[in-house]
Amino acid sequence: MSSTSTIPLAMMLFTILYCPTGCFQSGGTNIEMDEIKAYVEVQPVQRGELIRSLDLTGTVKAIRQVDLVTNMAGKVKSIPVKVGQQVGRGELLVQLDTDMAQLQAQQAAAAVRLAELSLATAQREFQRASSLHEKGSMPDQAFEQAQAGVEMAQQQLAQGQAALGLVREQIRGSRLVAPFDGVVTYIAAEENEYFNPMTISPMAGFGGLVGLVDDSAIKIDLQVADSDITSIRQGMSARIFVDALADREPRGGLLGSVDYVGIAADSMSRTFPVRVVADNPDHAVLVGTHARVDLVLESRAATLYLPESAIRGERGERYVMVLDGERAYKVEVTTGMRGGKGIEITEGLTEGQMVITRGNFGLPDGALVEVSS
Numbered sequence: 001m002s003s004t005s006t007i008p009l010a011m012m013l014f015t016i017l018y019c020p021t022g023c024f025q026s027g028g029t030n031i032e033m034d035e036i037k038a039y040v041e042v043q044p045v046q047r048g049e050l051i052r053s054l055d056l057t058g059t060v061k062a063i064r065q066v067d068l069v070t071n072m073a074g075k076v077k078s079i080p081v082k083v084g085q086q087v088g089r090g091e092l093l094v095q096l097d098t099d100m101a102q103l104q105a106q107q108a109a110a111a112v113r114l115a116e117l118s119l120a121t122a123q124r125e126f127q128r129a130s131s132l133h134e135k136g137s138m139p140d141q142a143f144e145q146a147q148a149g150v151e152m153a154q155q156q157l158a159q160g161q162a163a164l165g166l167v168r169e170q171i172r173g174s175r176l177v178a179p180f181d182g183v184v185t186y187i188a189a190e191e192n193e194y195f196n197p198m199t200i201s202p203m204a205g206f207g208g209l210v211g212l213v214d215d216s217a218i219k220i221d222l223q224v225a226d227s228d229i230t231s232i233r234q235g236m237s238a239r240i241f242v243d244a245l246a247d248r249e250p251r252g253g254l255l256g257s258v259d260y261v262g263i264a265a266d267s268m269s270r271t272f273p274v275r276v277v278a279d280n281p282d283h284a285v286l287v288g289t290h291a292r293v294d295l296v297l298e299s300r301a302a303t304l305y306l307p308e309s310a311i312r313g314e315r316g317e318r319y320v321m322v323l324d325g326e327r328a329y330k331v332e333v334t335t336g337m338r339g340g341k342g343i344e345i346t347e348g349l350t351e352g353q354m355v356i357t358r359g360n361f362g363l364p365d366g367a368l369v370e371v372s373s
Helices: 009-017 099-135 140-173
Strands: 024-026 029-031 038-044 046-068 074-078 092-096 175-177 182-187 210-225 237-242 254-261 271-279 290-306 312-314 317-324 327-332 334-338 343-347 354-358 367-371
Touching: 038 317, 046 182, 046 271, 046 334, 092 210, 099 140, 210 254, 210 290, 237 271, 271 290, 290 334, 317 367
Parallel strands: 038 367
Antiparallel strands: 024 029, 038 354, 046 210, 046 290, 074 092, 092 175, 182 210, 210 271, 237 254, 237 290, 254 271, 290 343, 312 317, 317 327, 317 354, 327 367, 334 343
């Protein structure tokens, strides 16, 4: 057999590998080979809400939280509330004993009355001295002494009134009342104990005599990178997810909003402070729990979208491989925003079209495919 009538083995392998349609000639005869199918996964073009968000974490805080103290030191007379109790604005929380203060108030009131009498006497004496001084019947020195007597009596009255006001303020301060509706979180004393607001130590775990929180709304302080802060605006929507209450959360998380956006970065972390607030009317979200916050930077309602794996790019164009029977065809698309579910499709596709999401890399236009089960 001559070399001209024999196809070398290397040439045959080359022809098989690089002839996808399976045709080659040997001795003038055409040999057909089956076209190879590519196995792919597909997904329909979907229509729905698409959200671009920033995922952050923080700790839940009550919208208002205060450490309350009395204005005076004294023995605790009564504590009509308990830790965990819901109280209303103006409700009495702690009452200190005021027996000594009441006696001091009586003493100060008596001193004021005495000063008033002294002032009245000094004023009468000054009027008499003025009349005599005008007639030349009283020397200047005696007139000046009468005038000084009035000024001294006025100062004594002012001093007495200040002392009476101070002790009355202390008596009012012996009543610790709730400044707003809330829940009692701690009580740092017991009845008949002596309490002094000057000896409060945060190291002991208490910042006052009574702690009160209003958790009818919550706030979460976040730290946002400088690359993202320009996308955040006051009033922007936020979705709050609390892991401890995953089974009780409303679908899509608790809806809140951005309340504050910082304008200066932290000097150490280089992040910006952002505060998110949300209503918590049923008190389901507990203060101190860990929360995940999705800041909704952009959203589209009822838009077409596909998973990002379906989108291919080549020389500046973006396209997808659409399934039509057993063939995959290239379709150019125009994309919009990128969201959590995928990428928005603004032009090129219609809802329900089957698009290849896996196995589309390097797939030629019109390729024979088989969908993986």
